[in-house]
Amino acid sequence: MAEVATQTAHQDGHHDHEEPSFWSKYVFSTDHKIIGFQYLFTGLAMAIIGGFFSYVFRMQLAFPGSSVPFYGVVSPAAYNMLITNHGTIMIFWVAMPVLIAALGNFLIPLMIGCDDMVFPKLNRLSYQIFLLSTIVLIASFFVPQGGFGGAWTSYTPLSAKAEYNGTPFGAPLWLLAVTLEIVAFLIGGINFITTTMNARAKGMKLYDIPMVVWMIVIASILFMASVGPLVAGAVMLFFDQVLGTSFFDPAAGGDPVLWQHLFWFFGHPEVYVVLLPAMGVVAEIMCTFARKKLFGYKMILYSSVGLGILSFFVWAHHQFISGVDPRAAYLFTTTTLLISIPVAIMLFAFIATLWGGSIKFNTPMLFAMAFLGEFLIGGVTGIWLGSSGVDVYLHDTYFVLAHFHYTFVPIAVIAVFAAIYYWFPKMFGRMMNDTWGKIHFWGTIIPFNGIFLPLFVLGASGQHRRIYNFQNFPDLASENFQDLRIFATGSLIVLILFQIPFFVNFIVSLKRGEKASRNPWKSNTLEWVAPSPPPHGNFGDELPVVYRGPYEYSVEDREEDYWPQNQPPQAAARS
Amino acid sequence: MAGHKHPSYFKIYIILLILFVISVAGPEIADIFHIEGATRLILILVTAFGIAIVKAYYVLAYFMHLKFEKIYAPYILLSMVALMAVFFFGVAIDIMKDDGHHWEKTYEEPLVAPGESGHHEDAGHAAEVTAHH
Secondary structure: OOOOOOOOOOOOOOOOOOOOOHHHHHHOOOOHHHHHHHHHHHHHHHHHHHHHHHHHHHHHHHOOOOOEOOOEOOOHHHHHHHHHHHHHHHHHHHHHHHHHHHHHHHHHHHHHOOOOOOOHHHHHHHHHHHHHHHHHHHHHOOOOOOEOOOOOOOOOOOOOOHHHHOOOOHHHHHHHHHHHHHHHHHHHHHHHHHHHHHOOOEOOOHHHOOHHHHHHHHHHHHHHHHHHHHHHHHHHHHHHHHOOOOOOOHHHOOOHHHHHHHHHHHHHHHHHHHHHHHHHHHHHHHHHHHOOOOOOHHHHHHHHHHHHHHHHHOHHHHOOOOOOOHHHHHHHHHHHHHHHHHHHHHHHHHHHHHOOOOOOOOHHHHHHHHHHHHHHHHHHHHHHHHOHHHHHHHOOEHHHHHHHHHHHHHHHHHHHHHHHHHHHHHHHOEOOOHHHHHHHHHHHHHHHHHHHHHHHHHHHOOOEOOOOOHHHOHHHOOHHHHHHHHHHHHHHHHHHHOHHHHHHHHHHHHHHOOEOOOOOOOOOOHHHOOOOOOOOOOOOOOOOEOOOOOOOEOOOOOOOOEOOOOOOHHHHOOO | OOOOOOOOHHHHHHHHHHHHHHHHHHHHHHHHOOOOHHHHHHHHHHHHHHHHHHHHHHHHHHHOOHHHOOOHHHHHHHHHHHHHHHHHHHHHHHHOOOOOOOOOOOOOOOOOOOOOOOOOOOOHHHHHHHHHO
C-alpha cells in the first residue's frame, strides 16, 4: 500500500494509512517523519528569506546607495535589520531546525529501529512552538520602525533601549521569537535523548548507534546545558526593553558585558550544537560511499563528548576586546586552542575513512567531502582568532565574518544538502537527479569560495564588519577594495542562481523521480530496512533486531560489500 | 521505580523541622553567649550553611526523588551545578571587579568603560632589536 502515489508537491508527500484528513495527517500529525518534514520545509523556506536578505545587503555593500533589484534602496536602518535577521534566521531558523530538528526527527526513530518518538505529542508541541516563533519573527519585520537591527548577538546597551536601537517593537518581538524557538528545541531535545536511550531496537548496544544519532543526542545535551543563561539573559533584556529595568545599562548600575557572557555561554556551545549533527551526516555518507568502516568510531564519539565539555570553557573568546579580565583572556585562549584537538581528531578520522576506500563520487559524497575541505579552512582561521593577541586586531572585521561563514556554510548549507541528497530516497521514495545534483554542487562550492575568500583579504586589511557604506571611510573606500566587494557580491548572486537547479530537482524528483528501492545506496543502517518512504509506524509489524555495528562495509569473506545491521549472522555464512 | 518503598515523608518533614530549628538557634546562641572571632564564624557557618546543605540533601533526595532515580540522575544534576559554577567564575571576574585584584566592589563605578588603564608596552624595544641587527 505504500506504493500508492500520494506524493504531493506542496507539502510532505507521503504514505497514508487509514485516510486521515489533510489536517490531521500533515498539520497536526504526531508522526515523527511528518514533523521532521515540517521542520525541513519551514527551515528551507526560512533559508530563502535569509538568503534574500544576504543578497540585498551584499548589493548595498557592492553598489552603495543604488537601488537593489527586487528590493529598492537600502536605508541604514533597513541594512541593520537585514544583517541582524540574516544571522538570526540562518542560525536559529535554518541550521537548528534542519540539522537538529528535521534530521533528528526523521532519522532517530528510523535509525535506532523504533516506530516513533517516545513522546509524539511533545514532538508536535515542539514544532508548533517553533512555528509560532517563526511567525513572531516574520511579524517583527513589519511592525512600525521595522525589525530589530542590533546584530544577531544583540549586544547591550544598544539592544536594551528603544532610544538606542530605534526599534521599539522589532527588538522585543525578535527576542520573544528567539526565546520561543529555544523552548521548542528544548522540548525536541528531551525527545531525542529519551528516544535514543530507551527505544533502541533489540540488540542495539550503545556502540551500535549510528554516528549521526549520537551526534544529535550529544548536541541536544549541549543545547540543554547551555541555554539556561541565555533564557535568563533574554528575560532580563526583555525587561530592560519593555519594563524599563537596567540590568545591562551602565548608567543605572547595570553591566553590558554581563549580556555578552550570558549570550556567549550559550552561543559558543551552540556552534557545536549545529556542528555535531553535520559531522554525523558526513560520517554516515562517507562510510556508505567509501564502502569502508568508519575509522575510529569510539575515538570520534569520545572526541565529540570532549568537544562538548570543552565548549563550555571557551565562550569568552568572543569578548577579548570587550574589557574582560586579561587573565581570563589567557585562560580562554588556551581552551580555545585546545578545542581544535577534538575537531581535528574527527576530521582526521573522516579522512582516514576515505583512505583506501572505493569511493563513489555522487552528489551526497561530493557535498560530504566538500564539507571536510571547507570546514578545515574555517577551523584553521579560527585558531588565529582564538589567540587573544591576534584577535585584538582582527576582532569585528570581515576576517571574523569570513571565518565563521567558512564554518557555518559547510554546516548549514553543505552538510544539509548532503543530507537531503542522501536521505531524499528514504524521505520521499524517489531518487533525485544526480547530474543536476552535481551541477548544483559545483555551482554552490565555487561561488561560495568566491564570496568568502575575498572577505578574508578585506578583513585582514582592516575592514570593519558593521558598516553600512564603506565609501564614507576614506581608508576603506579604495578602488581595489571595492572590486573585491563587487566580486564577492557577484559570487553570491551566482550561488543563489545555482540554487534554482536544486529546487527544481527537488520538486520534480518528488513527482517524477525514479522510484527508490528500500536500500538504494546499499547502506547498513536501519532506516534502509524500512520501505521507502516508510509508512506510519516505520517498520510494519515487526521491529528490526540488531546484530552488529552500523559500519560493517567490505567485510572479508562476504559476497556483498555491506552487512546490514539487522541481518542475522547465519545468513552471512552462505558466502 | 515502582518497586521502591516510599519513605515516611512525615519523618523527613520532622527531621527538616529539627534541622531548621538548629540552623536558627546556632546564630542566636552566638549572639546570646557573645561568642566572637573565629569560633563565632565557624559556629554560624556550620549551623546556618552546613545545616542548609544537609536540608538541601534531604529535599533533593526524598522530595525530588533523586534517591530513587537511576544513578545518572544525580550526576546530571551535579554536572549542571558544575556548569553553573564554571559560568559564575568565568563571569565574576568581569562583573564583580574591574582590575582583577579583589572581589569586592568598594568604590563607585567609573562612567568611562574600563580598558584604558592598562600599561603601555615599551614601544622602543622592538626598534632597539632591529637597530642592533
